[in-house]
Structure formats: C-alpha cells, structure tokens
Amino acid sequence: MDTYLNQTSRIVTNHIISIAEDSICGLFGHSGDLAAMPPKSATIGPRDIANARDHIEMQYKKTVDGGTSWQSMISRLMFFGPITMSVPASILRMYEGTCFIDERVAKDIKRVPDYPDDFYKF
Secondary structure, three states: OHHHHOOOOEEEEOOHHHHHHHHHHOOOOOOOOHHHOOOEEEEOOHHHHHOOOOOEEEEOOOOOOOOOOHHHHHHHHHHHOOOEOOEHHHHHHHOOOEEEEOHHHHOOOOOOOOOOHHHHOO
C-alpha cells in the first residue's frame, strides 16, 4: 500500500474492458466504436490526491436504461468497504474533504434472483 500511495500522475494503458465500456457509456457517446476510443489515459496518482489542497467527491447514479447501475455498488465499496488499491477512490476516506452523494445511490441494489442474499452484503 505504501508503494501505491507514493505513485504520481502518469499516462496509463486502458484495459480493454474499460475501452469497451467507455465506447458505450462514456464521454464519447453510445456508438460502441472501439476504434474511436483512446488507448491511453492520464491518471491522477494517489500521492497527488494526498497533497491536494481540498478533496471533493461526487457520487451520482447514471444509467443507460434507467435500471440499476454499477455505480451504486462501487460507491458503497468506496464509502463502506476496506481502503484498498482495488477500489482506488476508497483512499479519499484517508483525507479530509467534502462528498456529495445522489440519494439514488443509497437505494437498494436490484437483486438478481440467482444469487444468494449474502452476495450483496458489504
């Protein structure tokens, strides 16, 4: 974790799943055109976040079809799960700041009948 927290801003190669998701739901529209997606991104390193003058986080629910959104689960992991590199936004809990949360994020996550109840516990 110490090594992770000392990383600075840099250019990273995007994972193919991120590229596919962004081609459908990202800032580039809903075209699904993978070739139109940038293969790299600029990322802010944890060290830069730690040294920021202020921390502001906004969690809102955005869905393509009006259904349950993956942001609800990630937001809950960010706020209530362990502080971990697996959920990079969770490190914001280590620092003082302000957070705005859309009330729709707190609503129950739509359950898939095939999964047991304990699958949804955090």
